[in-house]
Amino acid sequence: MRSEDVSAAADAPEPKEAEKQSRAGRNLPAAVGVGAGLGALVIASLFLFKDAFVAVVVVALGVGLWELARAFAKAGIVIPFLPVLTGGSIMLVAGYYGEMETAAVAMALTVLGTMVWRLSDGADGFVRDASAGIFCLSYLHLMGVFVVLMLAEDDGPWRIVAFIVATVASDIGGYAAGVLFGKHPMAPTIxxxxxxxxxxxxxxxxxxxxxxxxxxxxxxEWWVGIVLGISAVVMATLGDLSESLIKRDLGIKDMGDLLPGHGGLMDRLDSLIAVAPVAWLILHFLVDVS
Structure with missing residues (x-):
């Protein structure tokens, strides 16, 4: 055996250590630090000035849309970014300061605006690009409307806390148990x-x-917490699997590299936006406003 081969073998990590690194799949200290920073931002915006959280949601979904647009572009799909971003942001503001009907009208007009905007680029790829834009509008901003609807209640900040904590707990519990005990793949092809x-x-x-x-x-009631917890886990898992399938279809690993230890912002939002409509439904009908 050559000396460089011996040196390389000596420098290689122990099998157990390499297995732990591959199973963890992320830079844990960086992930914890970024997660703590995002949590502090959410708490501060919720309880210092509630309306500021609407701005946080608008910016977060705007960044998510930008990441999706970049990812889709790698597959030759051009999302009509400006009309989707503008209309989607109006939907969020309308959902908080107005009513569900106002947000619905804003979405309908955004769908029309997205198709009109794409007309100038001709017929080639029109259905593909316009459909992708409407998909992103529904995937991000329509789901986000349910977040601001929860916030609009008198106890809105605590409803947001319950929704986010249940979703994040699902992610943390799944990550820890998967790293320590994971042996049976749930969806190996996805x-x-x-x-x-x-x-x-x-x-x-x-x-x-x-x-x-x-x-x-x-x-x-405590049993409502069980319903919320189970629903959050199921929807967060489906949301994560759905985004994984999108990334596989586009041939990318992460939606971006904005958040160290996490990937792109969409890699954190995928679970939250999937849980939001169900969380609103459960809390709206099963928990009285306090």
Missing amino acids: SPKKSWEGFTGSLLVGIAAGILTVRYALDG
Whole structure:
């Protein structure tokens, strides 16, 4: 064996260490630091000046749209960015300061505006690009409307806390259980790192978080917390798998590199936007406004 081969073998990580790194799949210290920073921003905007959280949602979904537009462009799909961004932002503001009907009108006009905007580029790829724009509008801003609807309630900040905590708990529980115990892939052709053991961890931690936040933050019934926790885990998992399928179809690993340890902002938003409509439905009908 040549000396350089011996040196390379000596420098290689131990098999167990390499396995841990590959199973973790992210820079954990960076991920924790970024997550703590984002959490501080959310808490500050919610409880210091509630309306500021609307701006946080508008900016976050705008960045998410930008990441999607860049990803789609790699597959030759051109999203009509400006009309989708403008109309989607108006939808969010209308949902908070107006009513659901106002946001619905804003969405209808944005759909028409997206198609009209794309007319100038001719017929080639019209259906593809316009459909992608409407998909992004629905995937991001329509889901986001339910976030601002929760916020609009008198106890809105605590409803947002319950919704976010249940979703983040699902992610943390699934990540920890998957790294430690994951052996049976849930959807190997879509997301090889997702396991049934991780899903079980998501359920346990998500349910616990749902019970604690609904019972003590919203003064709701404990069983509603179980419903919220289970729903958050199921929808967060489906949202994550859906985005994984989008990335596989586009041939990319992450939506971006904006957040160290996480990837792109869309890699964090995928679960939240999937949970938002169901969380609004559960909290709106099962928890009285306090």
